Amino acid sequence: EVQLLESGGGLVQPGGSLRLSCAASGFTFSNYAMNWVRQAPGKGLEWVAMIHGSSGTTYYAHSVGGRFTISRDNSKSTLYLQMNSLRADDTAVYYCVKLIDGTIFDYWGQGTLVTVSS
Amino acid sequence: QSVLTQPPSVSGAPGQRVTISCTGSSSNIGAGYDVHWYQQLPGTAPKLLIYGNNNRPSGVPDRFSGSKSGTSASLAITGLQAEDEADYYCQSYDISLSGYDYVFGSGTTVTVL
Numbered sequence: 001e002v003q004l005l006e007s008g009g010g011l012v013q014p015g016g017s018l019r020l021s022c023a024a025s026g027f028t029f030s031n032y033a034m035n036w037v038r039q040a041p042g043k044g045l046e047w048v049a050m051i052h053g054s055s056g057t058t059y060y061a062h063s064v065g066g067r068f069t070i071s072r073d074n075s076k077s078t079l080y081l082q083m084n085s086l087r088a089d090d091t092a093v094y095y096c097v098k099l100i101d102g103t104i105f106d107y108w109g110q111g112t113l114v115t116v117s118s
Numbered sequence: 119q120s121v122l123t124q125p126p127s128v129s130g131a132p133g134q135r136v137t138i139s140c141t142g143s144s145s146n147i148g149a150g151y152d153v154h155w156y157q158q159l160p161g162t163a164p165k166l167l168i169y170g171n172n173n174r175p176s177g178v179p180d181r182f183s184g185s186k187s188g189t190s191a192s193l194a195i196t197g198l199q200a201e202d203e204a205d206y207y208c209q210s211y212d213i214s215l216s217g218y219d220y221v222f223g224s225g226t227t228v229t230v231l
Contacts, residue, residue, distance in 0.1 A: 035220075044120060045156075045164065045207055047220035062216060095163055103211045103220070104154055106175070108163040 002026040002107045004096045009112030016086050016116070022079040022096030022109055029077035030054055033099040036070060036081045038092035039111075046092075049081065050099065064090075086116045121146060122208055122223035129229040130198045138226045140191040140208035146221055148189035151211040155184055155193045158205040167206070168193060195228070203230050 008020040020036070036048040049070040050059045058070050069082040079096055096109040123141040130136040140153060147153055155168040166175050168184040171191065181197045191210075195202055208223035 044225040045209075045222040047222070050220075059218065061219065101170075103152060103209075104166065104169045105156070105164075105209065105220075106166050106169070108165065110163050 002098065004098065004107060004109035006094065006096050006109045006112040009094065009114045011115045011117065012086055013118050014087060014116055017082070017084045018086065018114060020081040020083070020094055020096075020112060020114070024077045024079065024096075024098075027098070029072075030074040034070075034072060034079045035097040035099055035105065036079075037095045037097050037105065037108075038090075038114075039095070040089070040092040043092075048094070051079070083114070086114075088116050090114065091116045120224040121212055121219075121221040122210060124206075124208060124223040124226045126224070127227045127229065129231055130195075131231045132198055132200065134198050135194060135196045136198055136228060137195075138193045138206055138208075138228070140193070140223050142189050142191075142210060142212075142221075144189060145214050146189075146210045146212040147186065147191060149213060153184065153186050153191035154209045155182075156207045156209065158207065160204070164207065198228075198230055200230050202228055204228060 003025045005023045012018050032053045035050045051070045067085045071080045093111040095111045097105045098107040100106045128136045152170045156164040157167040158164040171186040172184045183194045206226045212219045212221045
C-alpha cells in the first residue's frame, strides 16, 4: 500500500524558513517523480515543485522559484521541500504527491499545514 | 486565477446526473494534453478519480466518467449519491512562453440536495 507521510509544517514568521519532509513507503521510491502541491485555506490546488526519480532534475512554479528547493534522498525514500523567504501567501496545506506517466498525480499524502504570520 | 476554468458549484438530487466542465486553452487541453480529475472529500486530501481523460483507477465506481473535446473536458456523475458531496478538480499540463506547468482547475463543489 502506498503511503506518503508529510511532516515539518508549523507557524513561521514572514521572511523565515521551514523544511518539509515526506516519508514514502509501499513503492520503489527512486523510480518515480515526486511533487509538492499546496492548497491555501479555502482555495484550490496549486502545483509547487517536481523532482525526477533518478536524475534529480527539478522544476518549480513561478510563484516559488528561487525561494523553494525540492530534493530527495532515495536511500531513505524521503522527499523534502526547503522553503526560504516565506511570505503570507505561502500559507497553505502542502501535499506530497507521487507522479506517474508524466502528468498523473496518483497518490497524495495527508498534508502538512504551513502558516506564515507575525 | 486558475488556468483551467470550472463552475464554482453544481447540485443535484440523489440519483440524478450532474456534469462539471473544465475549460482550458490551446496551451493545455487544446494542445492535446490529457485531463485528470480529483475528488476531495471534506477535510481530506485529494484523490485521483479519473485519469487520461476517461479512465477510472481501480475502486472508483463506474458512475464517474470523463470526456474531453477540443479545449474542454467534462466529468459526469450519474446516479448521484450523498457520499459524492465533495470538491472536484480537473488538472492538465500547460506549455506557455513562461515554461511548463502542471495546472489545476478552480474547483467545483458538488452538493447533493
